[in-house]
Amino acid sequence: MNRTHSLILTALLTSITGIALGAPSIDPSLVGSWKGVRQPNGTCKFLSWKNRLDADGKFTITFFKDAEQTHPIQTEHGTWSATGGKNTVKTNGVEEPDVYTYQMVDLDTIHYVYATPYPDGACKEDYDFTERRIRDWAPPKSKQ
Numbered sequence: 001m002n003r004t005h006s007l008i009l010t011a012l013l014t015s016i017t018g019i020a021l022g023a024p025s026i027d028p029s030l031v032g033s034w035k036g037v038r039q040p041n042g043t044c045k046f047l048s049w050k051n052r053l054d055a056d057g058k059f060t061i062t063f064f065k066d067a068e069q070t071h072p073i074q075t076e077h078g079t080w081s082a083t084g085g086k087n088t089v090k091t092n093g094v095e096e097p098d099v100y101t102y103q104m105v106d107l108d109t110i111h112y113v114y115a116t117p118y119p120d121g122a123c124k125e126d127y128d129f130t131e132r133r134i135r136d137w138a139p140p141k142s143k144q
Helices: 003-022
Strands: 032-037 048-053 058-064 072-083 086-091 098-106 109-114 128-134
Touching: none
Parallel strands: none
Antiparallel strands: 032 048, 032 128, 048 058, 058 072, 072 086, 086 098, 098 109, 109 128
């Protein structure tokens, strides 16, 4: 192989490696749409949500004030990564990411626990919850 081909091959491999290193770590079992609901008789204020984790490392979550998920409170967008039982979620406009440990209960159920100690005065149900996979949910379009 001549010197030109070696340089081209080296440049190509370097750029491919750089792209791969810059990509978020994504656990493919988490990609998709999910929903969660706090129990109405729980110790925390009632809340439900739908959340979409995209394969490109972006997410959208919409919070609702009702169990039927017909009265949205707000929608947030950001980035996520997950591997080895650790999920990091960075919401746009929020300085620090949230980090959760997770365990797949089955193909359609994930249990999350906040990875750091609960903030003082926090309701533990905010940081220890289960989500279930849903089909055919598209998050609302961003107004950005």
